[in-house]
Amino acid sequence: MNPLREGLSQERVPEPHVMVIFGASGDLTKRKLLPALYSLTRERLLPANFAVMGVARQDYTVEKFRENMREGCHRYARRRPVEDSVWAEFGRCIFYLPAEFDDLEAFKTLKTRLEEIDGQFGIPANRLFYFSTPPSVFPLIVENLGKVGLVSRQHQPWSRIIVEKPFGHDLQSAQTLNRQLKQVFRETQIYRIDHYLGKETVQNMLTFRFANGLFEPIWNQYHIHHVQITSAESLGMEGRGAYFEEAGILRDMVQNHLYQLLCLVGMEPPVSLDSSAIRDEKVKFLRSLRPIPADQFDKYVVRGQYGAGQVMGESVPGYRQEPGVNPDSTTETYVALRLMVDNWRWGNVPFFVRAAKRMPKKVTDISIKFRNAPYALFGQNQGASEVANVLTIRIQPDEGIILHFGSKVPGPSMDVAPVNMEFRYGTSFGKEPPEAYERLILDAMLGDSTLFIRDDETEVSWKFITGVHQMWAEQNLRKIPEHPAGTWGPREAEALPATRASEWRKP
Numbered sequence: 107m108n109p110l111r112e113g114l115s116q117e118r119v120p121e122p123h124v125m126v127i128f129g130a131s132g133d134l135t136k137r138k139l140l141p142a143l144y145s146l147t148r149e150r151l152l153p154a155n156f157a158v159m160g161v162a163r164q165d166y167t168v169e170k171f172r173e174n175m176r177e178g179c180h181r182y183a184r185r186r187p188v189e190d191s192v193w194a195e196f197g198r199c200i201f202y203l204p205a206e207f208d209d210l211e212a213f214k215t216l217k218t219r220l221e222e223i224d225g226q227f228g229i230p231a232n233r234l235f236y237f238s239t240p241p242s243v244f245p246l247i248v249e250n251l252g253k254v255g256l257v258s259r260q261h262q263p264w265s266r267i268i269v270e271k272p273f274g275h276d277l278q279s280a281q282t283l284n285r286q287l288k289q290v291f292r293e294t295q296i297y298r299i300d301h302y303l304g305k306e307t308v309q310n311m312l313t314f315r316f317a318n319g320l321f322e323p324i325w326n327q328y329h330i331h332h333v334q335i336t337s338a339e340s341l342g343m344e345g346r347g348a349y350f351e352e353a354g355i356l357r358d359m360v361q362n363h364l365y366q367l368l369c370l371v372g373m374e375p376p377v378s379l380d381s382s383a384i385r386d387e388k389v390k391f392l393r394s395l396r397p398i399p400a401d402q403f404d405k406y407v408v409r410g411q412y413g414a415g416q417v418m419g420e421s422v423p424g425y426r427q428e429p430g431v432n433p434d435s436t437t438e439t440y441v442a443l444r445l446m447v448d449n450w451r452w453g454n455v456p457f458f459v460r461a462a463k464r465m466p467k468k469v470t471d472i473s474i475k476f477r478n479a480p481y482a483l484f485g486q487n488q489g490a491s492e493v494a495n496v497l498t499i500r501i502q503p504d505e506g507i508i509l510h511f512g513s514k515v516p517g518p519s520m521d522v523a524p525v526n527m528e529f530r531y532g533t534s535f536g537k538e539p540p541e542a543y544e545r546l547i548l549d550a551m552l553g554d555s556t557l558f559i560r561d562d563e564t565e566v567s568w569k570f571i572t573g574v575h576q577m578w579a580e581q582n583l584r585k586i587p588e589h590p591a592g593t594w595g596p597r598e599a600e601a602l603p604a605t606r607a608s609e610w611r612k613p
């Protein structure tokens with residue numbers, strides 16, 4: 107057996123096709139997409155008849171583009187340095203075409219070039235289009251692809267598109283974008299990407315819940331006190347201030363990544379692993395989120411912004427002092443939500459969700475706090491929170507699952523102290539997981555849309571998030587609570603959990 111294939115189960119190899127990347131001179135292509143394709147080549151997971159066509163405005167030659175991409179793989183691929191033998195195979199499949207996206211003639215040239223590549227590589231006109239550009243140009247690309255007849259709506263040859271986030275900036279723009287894409291593609295051809303769904307730990311949520319008989323019977327309001335989902339980032343704007351001013355953390359993190367985590371924790375068991383079955387359950391869960399009551403808005407949503415402070419011993423500027431940020435900005439860099447789910451499983455169980463920049467550390471995790479024992483036999487109630495049963499699913503860093511429970515302290519008395527039982531990905535399997543983009547690109551090549559977002563899913567999540575933005579707009583907030591960088595958020599957020607038993611964890 108080829109040593110590169112060892113240990114890979116259920117290998118599937120996609121059909122021959124050309125992957126066309128729009129926005130190929132950008133950061134994402136160099137840092138994520140081409141390194142992912144290189145790794146897939148290295149693992150022998152791509153078809154022998156395969157090519158990549160990069161399209162962007164930069165006037166690169168094919169040689170220059172290949173050189174840039176090799177450098178990208180050299181810096182960012184999972185296994186470095188780049189192996190010459192793998193590159194010799196992969197590099198020769200990479201092509202480039204300079205084009206303006208509003209130039210129909212350029213799309214005609216693209217069609218001709220792709221047909222030549224089909225002939226050269228023996229590819230039956232299958233296409234995977236990747237939109238790695240600013241969303242403002244998505245409609246233009248779709249329209250021109252349609253006009254020059256580059257999109258097949260048939261099963262053979264097939265055409266698919268992967269669309270990068272952000273998918274709209276509110277409900278209306280997401281609906282408009284869905285309509286525009288569907289003028290040329292069928293919904294089943296559209297793969298809206300959220301790279302969180304490519305992470306092993308995130309996929310493991312399904313396995314953990316539905317492959318084990320132990321947890322599902324207690325995964326409900328009778329046993330779970332509350333759920334917390336935290337996405338904390340220690341970094342600030344890193345040059346993305348102008349982008350962030352328009353987005354804010356609610357759009358940038360919650361509408362997409364954290365809502366995906368929320369769905370996987372809260373959804374009902376799907377009837378199968380089929381993409382429709384899983385996505386139906388996610389949408390059903392999102393539909394059962396209770397709209398935030400306007401008259402109690404502050405009890406359900408808190409936003410904040412970081413001021414100057416210290417992160418990991420280093421002095422850092424406040425958000426409004428970051429380049430590209432309005433000095434009077436009210437854009438939120440911190441948001442915390444208390445979400446209630448109106449269904450039988452979760453009635454009265456709050457889901458607390460928070461996302462923020464410039465926190466004391468970088469961590470993304472989900473913690474499920476179980477109800478206390480009905481009677482404090484050991485008198486442990488004074489220290490109830492210390493011996494609470496909490497299941498923590500760590501998404502990053504140190505991916506794994508930790509169960510916190512109370513144990514007897516050795517010695518003559520019956521003292522109870524918290525201890526952990528821990529599973530870590532790194533040590534348990536002894537092999538490195540693929541990068542999220544490797545997994546997701548491969549799935550799209552194979553026509554498996556399970557880990558991509560469906561049209562109704564984007565719209566139902568935007569409906570909720572747009573509701574929050576509208577309430578902020580109505581409140582016309584000129585001031586936003588500020589907290590020093592390097593702390594766990596504004597004081598106002600402490601009141602959201604309302605009781606000591608559900609207070610925010612400090613991961």
Ligand SMILES: NC(=O)c1ccc[n+]([C@@H]2O[C@H](COP(=O)([O-])OP(=O)(O)OC[C@H]3O[C@@H](n4cnc5c(N)ncnc54)[C@H](OP(=O)(O)O)[C@@H]3O)[C@@H](O)[C@H]2O)c1
Pocket residue numbers: 128129130131132133134135161162163164205206207208237238239240241243270271272
């Ligand atoms: N970078 C990331 O880590 C990341 C993560 C998640 C999502 N995303 C999303 O992925 C997409 C791409 O991000 P990025 O960071 O790669 O952006 P970027 O570095 O700004 O690259 C944008 C690309 O689009 C091309 N482009 C823009 N307007 C064009 C036009 N009118 N005609 C032709 N080409 C045009 C640019 O070509 P020229 O250089 O030739 O102008 C460039 O290749 C965005 O939607 C972003 O939100 C990025």
